[in-house]
Amino acid sequence: xxxxxxxxxxxxxxxxxxxxxxxxxxxxxxxxxxxxxxxxxxxxxxxxxxxxxxxxxxxxxxxxxxxxxxxxxxxxxxxxxxxxxxxxxxxxxxxxxxxxxxxxxxxxxxxxxxxxxxxxxxxxxxxxxxxxxxxxxxxxxxxxxxxxxxxxxx
Numbered sequence: 001x002x003x004x005x006x007x008x009x010x011x012x013x014x015x016x017x018x019x020x021x022x023x024x025x026x027x028x029x030x031x032x033x034x035x036x037x038x039x040x041x042x043x044x045x046x047x048x049x050x051x052x053x054x055x056x057x058x059x060x061x062x063x064x065x066x067x068x069x070x071x072x073x074x075x076x077x078x079x080x081x082x083x084x085x086x087x088x089x090x091x092x093x094x095x096x097x098x099x100x101x102x103x104x105x106x107x108x109x110x111x112x113x114x115x116x117x118x119x120x121x122x123x124x125x126x127x128x129x130x131x132x133x134x135x136x137x138x139x140x141x142x143x144x145x146x147x148x149x150x151x152x153x154x
Contacts, residue, residue, distance in 0.1 A: 012103060015099045015102055015103050016099075016103070018095060018099045019095070019096050019099050019100060019103075022091075022092035022093075022095045022096045022099075023092075023096065025067075025088065025092050026067075026089065026092050026093070028064065028067075029064060029067040029068040029070075029071050030071065032064070032068050033068055033071060033072065036068075048060070048061050051150060051151070052151055052152050053151060053152065054151060055147035055148055055149075055150045055151035056135060056138065056147065057134065057135075057138060058131075059127050059128075059130075059131040060082075061082070062081035062082035062085070063081075063082045063084065063085050063088060065081040065082070065085075066078045066079070066080075066081040066082040066084075066085025066086070066088075067085050067088065067089060069081065069085075070085055070086050070089060083130060084127075084130075098110060
């Protein structure tokens with residue numbers, strides 16, 4: 001009698017975790033829509049640790065609200081909360097498709113693109129510039145009292 005051990009290598013585990021992470025990212029806004037009976041999502045306090053400590057948004061602040069409004073069909077509000085929100089949805093869908101295909105075919109696709117330093121630096125510079133513009137806009141539209149009310153130092 002022979003026993004067959006099914007071991008999943010590290011690369012396959014990473015791909016499975018990637019699929020699960022992308023799926024959770026796509027599903028969290030649905031739960032927020034389901035449990036937020038009403039439209040008080042705009043006034044809800046952020047759970048971002050940086051915003052709770054400083055009152056200022058981090059580079060990722062607003063992406064969840066952006067996804068919620070995108071799912072509700074309000075593209076303008078989605079882009080207002082974070083310009084990369086709709087792209088996160090597209091990235092997650094593509095990631096699920098590519099990672100599932102890689103698991104099934106046991107071939108690697110897009111590795112040269114995903115591990116490209118020029119692309120990573122370009123995205124980092126874009127995000128830094130976008131965040132800098134958001135901070136300036138945030139400071140111009142909020143008083144010091146408003147900023148402190150958004151932190152734990154109220």
